[in-house]
Amino acid sequence: MKTTVDIPDGLLREARQVARAEGTTLRSLVEEGLRSVLARRAQREGYRLPDATVGGHGLQPQAQDASREDTRSPAYGDRL
Template sequence: MKVTIDIPDALLAQARNTAAREGTTLHALVEEGLGAVLVRHRKRRARFEWREASFGGRGLQPGVDVSDWSSGAIGVWRPNAQDKE
């Protein structure tokens, strides 16, 4: 696809000199540079952030020890399991 953009004269001259020195085209140099910038921006945005998901409950239920996975898992995977113990 062809696109027209405005580039300052000094930057264009520098880009043409660099392309000639590296034995490539201005087109290839611009494409490589734009691709590198887009990758850098994508990496910055890729961080996942948890949203606030609290719902105003009364906190942990009695008997749940947050340092012991199995105590919480019993209530999640087998409802009423604690009642039967």
């Protein structure tokens, strides 16, 4: 697909020089750069969990050294 893109003169000159030096076309260089940027952005954009913290002061003293079962039981009313 053809499209028109405005590129600053200096950047275009540099890109043409790199393409010539590497024995490739400006089109290939632009395509490679665009793919690279899109891939990098796709990697860094991940799902971020919403902040679900609540106020409080952490565990109550009696739960500090409790086992998993001891802390689970009150929450589920000793039902399994």
